[in-house]
Amino acid sequence: MLNIAIDGPAGAGKSTIAKIVSKRLGILYLDTGAMYRSVALKALKEGIDTKDRLSLVKVADCIDICIKYRDNEQRIYLDKEDVSECIRTPEVSRAASDVAVVPEVRLKMVEIQRGIAAGNEVVMDGRDIGTYVLPNASLKIFLTASIEERAMRRYNEQKAKGITDIDLEEVKKDIELRDKNDSSRAFAPLSKAEDAVQIDTTKMTIEEVADKIISLVKRKI
Ligand code: CDP
Numbered sequence: 001m002l003n004i005a006i007d008g009p010a011g012a013g014k015s016t017i018a019k020i021v022s023k024r025l026g027i028l029y030l031d032t033g034a035m036y037r038s039v040a041l042k043a044l045k046e047g048i049d050t051k052d053r054l055s056l057v058k059v060a061d062c063i064d065i066c067i068k069y070r071d072n073e074q075r076i077y078l079d080k081e082d083v084s085e086c087i088r089t090p091e092v093s094r095a096a097s098d099v100a101v102v103p104e105v106r107l108k109m110v111e112i113q114r115g116i117a118a119g120n121e122v123v124m125d126g127r128d129i130g131t132y133v134l135p136n137a138s139l140k141i142f143l144t145a146s147i148e149e150r151a152m153r154r155y156n157e158q159k160a161k162g163i164t165d166i167d168l169e170e171v172k173k174d175i176e177l178r179d180k181n182d183s184s185r186a187f188a189p190l191s192k193a194e195d196a197v198q199i200d201t202t203k204m205t206i207e208e209v210a211d212k213i214i215s216l217v218k219r220k221i
C-alpha cells in the first residue's frame with residue numbers, strides 16, 4: 001500500500017504539493033492540519049482559552065470530525081458542518097498550534113489519520129506524519145523553505161483570497177511563533193524523520209518540487 005508522508009513547517013508548500021502529487025498518482029490526499037484547525041475552531045467557538053489543556057481535552061472527547069471527498073477534494077466536517085474554508089484564518093492557525101500541543105487531542109486525530117491510511121493509498125501532510133503517524137510510510141519527504149519565502153507565500157495566499165488587511169511582518173511573526181511551538185512541544189513535535197528526504201523549496205517552482213517527489217516515488221515502487 002502506497003503511503004507518502006510530507007512534513008515540514010508552515011508555508012513550505014506541503015498542501016499545494018501534496019494535492020498535485022496525489023492527483024498525479026491517483027491516490028487520496030489527507031491534510032491533517034485541517035483536523036487540528038477544526039479542533040481549534042470548535043474551541044474558539046465555545047470561547048475556550050486555547051492554552052487551557054483540560055478544556056481542550058473535553059472538546060476533543062466529544063468532537064465529531066469527518067473527512068469526505070468531493071470531486072477528489074478533501075472536505076472537512078466539524079459536528080456535521082462543512083468548515084473547510086473557515087478554518088483558514090490566522091486566528092485559527094494560531095489556535096491550531098496551541099491545541100496541537102495536547103497529547104489527548106493528537107491521539108484522537110492520529111487514530112482517524114491511521115484509519116484512513118489503513119484503507120487507502122494516501123499522500124498525508126502534516127508535522128509528525130513520517131515520525132509518528134506513519135513510521136513505515138513508503139516515502140517520507142520533509143519540505144522546507146526560508147522563513148522569508150514562507151511568509152511571502154502565506155501573504156500572497158491570503159491576498160489572493162481577497163484579504164487586504166494583512167502585513168507581511170505580522171505573517172512572518174505568526175509563522176515563526178507557530179514553528180517554535182510546533183517544534184518544541186513534547187509529544188510528536190515537528191521534526192524530520194531520519195529516513196525522510198529533505199527538499200528545500202525556496203528557489204524551486206511548484207512543478208519542480210512535484211516532479212522531484214514523483215521521481216522519488218517511481219524509484220521506490
Ligand atoms: O498550512 P500550514 O502549514 O500553515 O498549517 P497546517 O498544516 O494546516 O497546520 C496547522 C497547525 O496544526 C500547525 O501549526 C500544527 O500546530 C498543527 N499540526 C500538527 O501539529 N500536526 C499535524 N500533523 C498537522 C498540523
